[in-house]
Amino acid sequence: MSTPDQKVAIITGASQGIGAGVVDGYRKLGYAVVATSRSITPSDDPYVLTVQGDIADPATAERVVSAAIERFGRIDALVNNAGIFVSKPFHEYTQADYDDVTGVNMSGFFRISQLAIEQMLRQGGGGHVVQITTSLVDHASSELPSVLASLTKGGLQSATKALAIEYADRDIRSNAVALGVIRTPMHPVEYHETLGAMHPVGRMGEIQDAVEAVLYLENAPFVTGEILHVDGGQSAGH
Known part of the structure; x- marks a missing residue:
C-alpha cells in the first residue's frame, strides 16, 4: 500500500x-508504479505491482x-509505451499485420487511457497521460517504409493534442514523445550502424534519452499538447 500522498503511475509495455527504464525513472521520482506487459514477471519492489496481459x-x-x-488507491500518470512496429512495403502488409499493429498501438491506448482519465477525474488533482510515438510520423522515410506506424502513431499524436485541450481546464495534461531509433534489445547489433546513420547526429538514441524525455514532461506542469521529438534531429530534416 502506498502512502496517502504518494503518486501512482501506470506504464504499459x-x-x-x-518501458522498464520508464518504470525505474518513475520509482526514482518516488511514484508507486503499476507495470504491465504480456511477459512481465513479479517485482521484488513492494511499490511496483506487475500485471500480465x-x-x-x-x-x-x-x-x-x-x-x-x-493496491495504491489512485492514478496520477499513465505512460502508453506499448507498441508494435512492422516495416514493409504498404502493399505487402497482411490483415494479421494490420490487426496486430492497430490492436496494440491504438486499442492498447484507448481503453486504458479512458479508465485512467476517469479515475483522475474522480479523485481530483489532475493527472498526466503520455504517448510514446515515432518521429516517422513527421518525416516519412524511403529507407523505412512504415505506413502502419504512421497510421497508428500519427493517430495517437493527434489524439494527444485533442486530449490536452479537452481536459486542460481539469488539470489533466496529455503529451507525447516521438522517438527516433532507440538502442534496445529489439535491434540486433549488426544493424546498429545502419540505424544510427538514419539520424542527423549519426547514432541511435539510448533508452535513457527516452526515459528523461518522459520524466521532463512529468515535471513540466505548464506543458500540455506537446509532441516532444527525441530523434537525433530526424524531424528537422536529413
Whole structure:
C-alpha cells in the first residue's frame, strides 16, 4: 500500500527496454508504479505491482486500472509505451499485420487511457497521460517504409493534442514523445550502424534519452499538447 500522498503511475509495455527504464525513472521520482506487459514477471519492489496481459485486449486495461486502485488507491500518470512496429512495403502488409499493429498501438491506448482519465477525474488533482510515438510520423522515410506506424502513431499524436485541450481546464495534461531509433534489445547489433546513420547526429538514441524525455514532461506542469521529438534531429530534416 502506498502512502496517502504518494503518486501512482501506470506504464504499459513495461517488461524491457524503454518501458522498464520508464518504470525505474518513475520509482526514482518516488511514484508507486503499476507495470504491465504480456511477459512481465513479479517485482521484488513492494511499490511496483506487475500485471500480465495483452494491452490490445480491453479486459487487460480493466484489470490494470482496478489493480492500481486496489493496491495504491489512485492514478496520477499513465505512460502508453506499448507498441508494435512492422516495416514493409504498404502493399505487402497482411490483415494479421494490420490487426496486430492497430490492436496494440491504438486499442492498447484507448481503453486504458479512458479508465485512467476517469479515475483522475474522480479523485481530483489532475493527472498526466503520455504517448510514446515515432518521429516517422513527421518525416516519412524511403529507407523505412512504415505506413502502419504512421497510421497508428500519427493517430495517437493527434489524439494527444485533442486530449490536452479537452481536459486542460481539469488539470489533466496529455503529451507525447516521438522517438527516433532507440538502442534496445529489439535491434540486433549488426544493424546498429545502419540505424544510427538514419539520424542527423549519426547514432541511435539510448533508452535513457527516452526515459528523461518522459520524466521532463512529468515535471513540466505548464506543458500540455506537446509532441516532444527525441530523434537525433530526424524531424528537422536529413
